[in-house]
Structures are given as C-alpha cells and as structure tokens.
Amino acid sequence: MTPNTLLKQTTMVVKSHHQKFIDVTGMISDYTQRALISVGLCHIFIKHTSASVIITENADPNVHRDLQTFMERIAPEDDYLYLHDSEGRDDMPAHIRTVLTQSSLFVPVSGGRLNLGRWQGIYLWEHRAVATERQLVVTVSGLDTISGVEV
C-alpha cells in the first residue's frame, strides 16, 4: 500500500501566567494522535514576541524556577539597560528572553505519537509579568503508514 502524505493544522489558545512555564505536552500530544499521521513531524509556533515555546526537563519544577532565575540575571528588568519600555519594564526583557529561546519548535512523530525523550516536556514560557492568552499554531505532517521509512 502506498503511503499517503497528510498535513493537519490548528490554532490553540493557551492561558499563560506571570513568568510561568505552562505544560502544553498533553494538548500537543493529543492533537498529534488524532491527526492519524504515523511518521513525520509536529511543529509548534507561538504568534507572539514576548513568550517562547521550549523543550526542557519535565520532572523537577525547580528546573523551571532555575531557568527563570537565570533569565532574570542575564536579561534583568532594569530601567537603565533598555530604550524600549512602551509596555512597561518587563517588556524589553521579554523580547530578549524570547530571542534567546525559541518562537517555534519541532518534535518528530513516530508510530503515531510524539517521539519525545522520557524527560522532555513542551512548555509555553511566558516572559511578560501579566496573565494573558497566547496563540499556538500546531502543524503535523507526514505519512499515514510506515512503508518506506527505513533506508
């Protein structure tokens, strides 16, 4: 049977909070499984310039606290460092922290599921000092059967 190429895309709205890590692994994983793509790639894109999507450890919440502390040290909220402050003193550090991390990421799809490592989780990292809503565009593409996968 010849495999068919498929592509599915959706927009998800995620509530984010004050410099927190929002675990989106479950919702991305559910969507990927419903897409019925056996082998391929899942792309997650955030439509904002002051929040990131990242992959990091999913076991110890202290990892997230330490990452936040690191960013506060390296790109602090400091009125004297930045020219751009139109939306407040957390605005420019949020842009820097986004550029240092990522606006989008990919996870391979294998056997119809996200092929993440055991300790990898997918997080929306909110860099603004506000509670807000963020839009993620999720695109899953690949083949519906596994023929022709190994070379």
Add this chain to the structure above:
Amino acid sequence: MTPNTLLKQTTMVVKSHHQKFIDVTGMISDYTQRALISVGLCHIFIKHTSASVIITENADPNVHRDLQTFMERIAPEDDYLYLHDSEGRDDMPAHIRTVLTQSSLFVPVSGGRLNLGRWQGIYLWEHRAVATERQLVVTVSGLDTISGVEV
C-alpha cells in the same frame, strides 16, 4: 478534490550591514504567496555561522537596538575572552551570537500566507562588523487546498 502536496525552494541573496537587523518579512511573504501552497510551513535557513535569522517585534526600532546592546554586553568584543580571532575581534562574538539565536526558523502557512502574529517580523541579524551578502535558502511545503486540515 484530493489535495496535492507541494514543495518549493529557492535561494535569496540579502545585503547585510554592520550589526544591523535586515527586515526580510516582505520577500519571504511574497515568495510564500507565489508558491500557491494553501496550508503548510515556510522554512528560512541562513548558510553562514556569523549571522542569524530571528523573529522579533516589528514596531519599535529600539527593540533591535536593545537586542544589539544586550549581545554586546553578554558576548562582547574583547581580545582577552577568546582564542579564535582569525578574522578580527568581531569574529568570535559573531559565532556566539549566532549559536544563541538561530540558523533557521519556521513560520506556519495558513490560507496561502505566512501566519505571523501582528507584531512579528522576520529579520536577518548581521553579527559581523562588515557589510556583506548572505544567502538564505527558503523552502515552502504543504498542501494546495485546505481539505483535511482540521481534525
């Protein structure tokens, strides 16, 4: 009608300047629309190790100045910090700044257009203290109709 899978790829040459942000959103957007792909992904890759492609705020030029200042603080031009200086004192900081940002990025394509957020622009960020030309490889792939997009 069964959607067809399409893939278009081209190389663009962009003039870059002394540690500046070159807005390439328009040229990437034009190419994507001419590719006649309804839903999919656009990939932008830079074939160099001392300039990046990034997504950041497109409204206030001070954001770009502050990003440049941040990089000069975190990865300064300083003869005492680096072993590698074969092309000048701006050489090694340029490699570091590229690794801290990105050599390539993706934007989802929806409704035949780049699905960027309102404040997101795509920039070539030149990290060398020279005016030069940089090559971008742009690949757009996806389906030519939207059937089967939502799951």
Add this chain to the structure above:
Amino acid sequence: MTPNTLLKQTTMVVKSHHQKFIDVTGMISDYTQRALISVGLCHIFIKHTSASVIITENADPNVHRDLQTFMERIAPEDDYLYLHDSEGRDDMPAHIRTVLTQSSLFVPVSGGRLNLGRWQGIYLWEHRAVATERQLVVTVSGLDTISGVEV
C-alpha cells in the same frame, strides 16, 4: 513526471563526551544522500534535555573551545545559583545551556544533499560532565525529483 513525496526517519545513537562538540555532519549527510530525496528538508532532533544540536563553524577547533568557555561564564557550575542539583552540579547548567541553544535543527536538502554553507558543521554539544550515549531522531522529507521547485 510527477514528483513523489517521500519521508524517511531513523534513530541514531551517538557517543558523547564531557562537554565536547561531536561532529555529526558526516552521518547526517550520508543518511540524507541514501534517502534519495532531491529537494526538501532534513530535521535532527535530540531526545535529551542536557545536550544540544547546533550549527557552527567547522574549521577552527578554537571556536568550540570559546563557545564552551562562554557557556561556563554565562551559566556556570555554581552551587549557590541553582535549586536543582539532583544529578550533580553540572546538571542545571546543562539544562540552561540546552535551552539557550537548540533541541533540534533543520538543514535544507537541495540536489539530493545537505545544503550547508561552506563553513557550517552540525554538532552534538554535550553539556553534562560525563561520557554517555545520546539518541538523535533524523527525519528527511521532500520530493524525489526537482520538478516544480522554482516558482
């Protein structure tokens, strides 16, 4: 002749060493050529949260030493900076260095080969102070002939 869409995926195990750069360009390039995809993209994903895949200069090993020194300066091993230390004092810096770089990257495929710049190499960057094995998931997708590539 109508081009066929192809997708090939495999898992590679790479031995990594104590904060070193492991050149994986050759193995990724070989796999891409065997995949018989004329034009498309190659994705490399690392299934771990304390090692990265990056693209950087392939000529002077001092570039890698300077990158390592930079990370030791910016995200040092320091007992007082981090809450998370369950696997040792190199653990949390390894997570930070991974988030500052990348868990996955893409290279365009053109003419059946990786379309890298002359000075670009692909590296696994081990951030832990151990020798270990790391899993890479490599996915190559695209068209088997070049028809329809230029728009």
